[in-house]
Amino acid sequence: xxxxxxxxxxxxxxxxxxxxxxxxxxxxxxxxxxxxxxxxxxxxxxxxxxxxxxxxxxxxxxxxxxxxxxxxxxxxxxxxxxxxxxxxxxxxxxxxxxxxxxxxxxxxxxxxxxxxxxxxxxxxxxxxxxxxxxxxxxxxxxxxxxxxxxxxxxxxxxxxxxxxxxxxxxxxxxxxxxxxxxxxxxxxxxxxxxxxxxxxxxxxxxxxxxxxxxx
Amino acid sequence: xxxxxxxxxxxxxxxxxxxxxxxxxxxxxxxxxxxxxxxxxxxxxxxxxxxxxxxxxxxxxxxxxxxxxxxxxxxxxxxxxxxxxxxxxxxxxxxxxxxxxxxxxxxxxxxxxxxxxxxxxxxxxxxxxxxxxxxxxxxxxxxxxxxxxxxxxxxxxxxxxxxxxxxxxxxxxxxxxxxxxxxxxxxxxxxxxxxxxxxxxxxxxxxxxxxxxxxxxxxxxxxxxxxxxxxxxxxxxxxxxxxxxxxxxxxxxxxxxxxxxxxxxxx
Numbered sequence: 278x279x280x281x282x283x284x285x286x287x288x289x290x291x292x293x294x295x296x297x298x299x300x301x302x303x304x305x306x307x308x309x310x311x312x313x314x315x316x317x318x319x320x321x322x323x324x325x326x327x328x329x330x331x332x333x334x335x336x337x338x339x340x341x342x343x344x345x346x347x348x349x350x351x352x353x354x355x356x357x358x359x360x361x362x363x364x365x366x367x368x369x370x371x372x373x374x375x376x377x378x379x380x381x382x383x384x385x386x387x388x389x390x391x392x393x394x395x396x397x398x399x400x401x402x403x404x405x406x407x408x409x410x411x412x413x414x415x416x417x418x419x420x421x422x423x424x425x426x427x428x429x430x431x432x433x434x435x436x437x438x439x440x441x442x443x444x445x446x447x448x449x450x451x452x453x454x455x456x457x458x459x460x461x462x463x464x465x466x467x468x469x470x471x472x473x474x475x476x477x478x479x480x481x482x483x484x485x486x487x488x489x490x491x492x
Numbered sequence: 493x494x495x496x497x498x499x500x501x502x503x504x505x506x507x508x509x510x511x512x513x514x515x516x517x518x519x520x521x522x523x524x525x526x527x528x529x530x531x532x533x534x535x536x537x538x539x540x541x542x543x544x545x546x547x548x549x550x551x552x553x554x555x556x557x558x559x560x561x562x563x564x565x566x567x568x569x570x571x572x573x574x575x576x577x578x579x580x581x582x583x584x585x586x587x588x589x590x591x592x593x594x595x596x597x598x599x600x601x602x603x604x605x606x607x608x609x610x611x612x613x614x615x616x617x618x619x620x621x622x623x624x625x626x627x628x629x630x631x632x633x634x635x636x637x638x639x640x641x642x643x644x645x646x647x648x649x650x651x652x653x654x655x656x657x658x659x660x661x662x663x664x665x666x667x668x669x670x671x672x673x674x675x676x677x678x679x680x681x682x683x684x685x686x687x688x689x690x691x692x693x694x695x696x697x698x699x700x701x702x703x704x705x706x707x708x709x710x711x712x713x714x715x716x717x718x719x720x721x722x723x724x725x726x727x728x729x730x731x732x733x734x735x736x737x738x739x740x741x742x743x744x745x746x747x748x749x750x751x752x753x754x755x756x757x758x759x
Contacts, residue, residue, distance in 0.1 A: 301644055301647065301648065302648065302651075307648070307651045307652065307655065308655065310648075310652060311651075311652045311655035311656060311659070311738075314652055314656070314734045314735055314738065315656060315659060315735055317733070317734065318729055318730055318733035318734050318735035318736070319721075319726065319727040319728060319729055319730070319733075319735070320727060320728050320730060321727055321728070322727060322728035325662075325722075325725065325726065325727045325728065326727055327727045329661055329662040329663065329725070329726060329727055330661050330662075330726070330727065331661075332660065332661055335660075335665070336660040336661055336665055337660075339660050339665075340655075340658050340659050340660045340667065341655075341658050342658060342669070342673075342688070383680075386662075386663050386664065386725045387722045387723065387725055388722055388727070388728055389722065393663075403680060404679050404680060405679065414680045414681050415678075415680065415681075416677070416678045416679045416680050416682075417676070417677050417678045418670070418671065418674075418677050418678070418679070418684075454665075461665075461670050463663070463664040463665055463666075464665065468663045468664070468665075469663075470663060470664070
C-alpha cells in the first residue's frame with residue numbers, strides 16, 4: 278500500500294514536471310526571477326543606493342497591473358493612517374508664496390542631486406496637477422487642484438468648519454496611501470521628501486483663500 | 493548653420509504657439525518642429541559617423557564590425573533593429589542592440605565589453621555605441637517593429653520586463669507604470685505614451701534612439717531607460733543589464749506593428 282502510494286505520488290510529480298517543462302516557469306517563479314533580476318541590475322550612484330529597491334508592503338502590493346486584494350489595500354491604508362504625523366502645535370498652514378515655489382520645483386532625490394535633505398527637494402505639484410490658473414505648463418497624472426480650497430468651501434482655514442478638509446489635505450500630503458493604497462502620489466512627509474514647514478506652505482497654496490489657487 | 497537657422501525658427505514657432513495651444517498639447521509644436529527639421533535632423537551626423545565606425549577596422553584586433561551578427565546573419569544590418577531585443581544562440585542570452593554590439597566589439601575587435609559598459613555615456617567607446625545605434629536603427633527606418641517571441645527565453649524576458657515595468661520602489665514609490673500606464677497623460681506639457689500597449693507609429697519604443705535637442709545629445713534606448721530610472725529616483729541601472737533588456741522586450745513586443753522612426757528627434 279505504502280509503495281503503491283509512493284509510486285502514484287512519484288507519477289503525479291513526474292507528470293507535473295513534464296507539464297512544467299512544456300509551459301515554462303510559473304507566474305510565481307517569474308515573480309521571484311524578476312526580483313532577482315532587478316536586484317542584480319542596479320548599483321549605488323550618489324544618494325541613490327540599492328536599498329531603494331527594498332519594497333515595503335504597499336510598494337510590493339502595488340507592483341502589478343492588478344490592484345491588490347481588498348484586505349491588503351485596507352491594511353496598507355490603516356498602517357499609513359496609524360503612522361501619520363500631524364503638525365506640531367496644530368499649525369497646518371504656512372505661506373502660499375513659498376508653497377507656489379515648492380509646487381513649481383520638481384527637483385530632488387535623483388542620483389544627480391547632491392543631498393537628500395528636504396531643503397533640496399521640490400513638492401513636484403505641477404508635474405502632475407493643474408494648480409494655479411496662471412501656470413499653463415502642468416501635468417495631468419493627478420486631478421486638477423485649481424480652486425482646491427474654494428470648491429471645498431474653505432473661507433477661513435482656522436474656522437472649525439474647515440478642520441476636516443484641512444486635516445485630510447495634510448494627511449494626503451504626508452502619506453497619500455492612507456486614503457488610496459496604490460496612489461501614484463509620493464508620500465511627501467512619510468518618505469521625508471518635505472519638512473513639516475514645507476508641507477505647511479503647500480497646504481497654504483491649496484487652502485488659503487488668498488492663494489492664487491483659490492481665485 | 494542650416495541646423496541653427498532651423499532651430500531658431502522652430503523655437504520661435506514653439507514660443508508663438510501661445511497659451512491656448514500650449515495648454516492643449518506641446519506635441520503639436522514639437523511635431524511642427526520635427527517637420528521643419530526633417531531634412532536636417534542632427535541624428536544624421538551620428539548615422540554617418542556610425543556607418544563609418546561599423547566599416548572601419550578598429551580595436552586591439554583592428555577588425556571592422558562587418559561580420560557582426562545582429563540576428564539576421566553576419567553583416568546584415570537592414571531590418572535588424574526592429575527585431576531586437578532577441579535571443580542569440582552564441583551567447584545564450586536575450587540581447588538588445590547595445591548589448592549585442594558589446595558582444596561584437598569584444599569578440600571581433602578585442603575590446604573589453606565590461607569596461608565599455610562601465611564607461612559614462614558619450615565618453616570613449618560609449619560614443620561609438622551611440623553613433624552605431626543611430627546608424628543601425630536608421631537602417632530600419634519606416635519598418636514595423638517585429639520582435640520575435642519564438643524562443644522560450646524571449647517569452648521569459650517579456651514576462652520579466654512586464655514585472656520590472658510595474659515594480660514600485662524608491663523614495664517616491666514610482667514605477668514605469670506611474671507615468672506610462674495610462675493613456676493621454678502628461679508630465680508638465682510632455683505627453684506620455686502608454687507603453688503597456690502599442691502606442692502607435694513612431695511613439696515610445698519606436699522613437700528611440702533619438703537626438704535630444706534640449707541636451708544636444710544622441711540617446712540610445714539604453715540611455716533613455718537610464719534617465720527614466722534617474723527620474724524614477726531609482727539607483728543606477730547597469731548599462732545593458734538584464735532589467736534594461738527585459739524592459740526593451742516588454743515595450744518592443746507590446747509595440748509590434750508600429751513603424752520605427754528611429755533615429756528620431758526629441759525636444
